[in-house]
Amino acid sequence: MPKTKWIEITYDDQTARVLPESVPAWEENGWTVVEDGSSESQPVEKAEPAKSQPQQRPEDNKE
């Protein structure tokens, strides 16, 4: 299965990724293509794994 090619674009200090076919539409809206900003991997939103908090044991409170 061919990987999707994504083009990185920028507007002021913002960046985003779009499909190559839609780049002209974004350029008309003021966005510009970032040189060498293309990637072939599908952008995936990864959720941060919940960090387990070390539980305080009752004996830790003993002095």
Add this chain to the structure above:
Amino acid sequence: MARIIPNENTWVGFAADGAITNISAPTAAQVAAAVDLTPFVISLNASARGNTVPTPSFDSLFETSTAGTSAATFDADFYRDDETDTAWDTLVRGTRGHFIISRFGGAGTANLPIAADHVEVWPVMVTSRTMANMSSNTVLTFTVSCSVNIEPAENATVAS
């Protein structure tokens, strides 16, 4: 208080993937950088639906239920344009991004949402972009269907 129609009130924009960092509080700059699709929108259906799971038990004739999962769908119809075909060119199949909907319109120019305005932010991926059937005396339109790949923010506030 007033009951209004979407015409000349609602604002609809599409932000590219990665352009909105916090969907619950998109910044005014991020909203302004979105493509304004308002002139192309014919209809828009962004809806969520929840499931309930029956939990009956032998000790009662009343059938209880508990909250289950919820899901959302996003479909919209747009006009084509023979010169500036913004909606068609932006919403390519496979595109990821965020629909920003201000149903009552923002306080900015041409109803653009600005800081403190309330909007809905729907993270989507375009699963189909298909033309409507052609017939005589009918304007060319197309339909976009999207998957909602992240829980939408249905009461987001635009940050400054």
